[in-house]
Amino acid sequence: MSQTTQQAAAEVASTATMTPQQTDVLDQLMKPEIQQSLTVLVENLPKLAEMTTVLTKTYDLVQTVANDRVLIDDLKGGMEEFVKPIQDKAKGIAQAAIEANDRSQVETTTVGLFGLLKMLKDPQVQKTLRFAQAFLEISAERQQQQQQK
Incomplete structure (x- = not known):
């Protein structure tokens, strides 16, 4: 019994030396919903660790790709090769449409x-x-x- 009294006295003494922020945290930890949330977190720690590992690997890959100038230049070149023919064809169609419009404005004959x-x-x-x-x-x-x- 004296041990529990000594422990209680030690807790009171340590609580007396705590800052207000530390006592706020202890008050929060005493709430049942916080305890339940902590229990859920502890139960899911293996999954969270696995997810963190995957996210870290993904982040590292993205950083590597984002900083690889050669890869970025290759992707840019590939996209330009893909888009260039489409762009040229669209320009040609637009030019033909503009020219046809100009000719139709000048032409005044009736089509019978x-x-x-x-x-x-x-x-x-x-x-x-x-x-x-x-x-x-x-x-x-x-x-x-x-x-x-």
């Missing part, structure tokens, strides 16, 4: 029935009409499929 018949023989017009027809057929098929669902 015989003009349309003559245009129908043009391979580009045929190609465009076939594309439009295929596009409309596919759109109709997809619309039917959606209606059936």
Whole structure:
């Protein structure tokens, strides 16, 4: 019994020398919800350690990749090689559209029935009409499929 009294006296003495912040922490630790949370944390420490290891490895990899100038330059070059043809094609289409608009603004002649018949023989017009027809057929098929669902 004297040992428990001595321990209690030691705790009171140590509490008396504690700072207010330390007593706040002790007060927090006495709350049941804090104790329950600590129990959950202790039970999940192996999982948390594993997750920390994975996150650390991921962080290290990202840092290595982010600081590797050769890899960054290679990725940049690869992306440029991929995007350049698309960009060139888009520029060509835009230029053709602008030029066609300019020509259509200057051209004042009326397109009649015989003009349309003559245009129908043009391979580009045929190609465009076939594309439009295929596009409309596919759109109709997809619309039917959606209606059936």
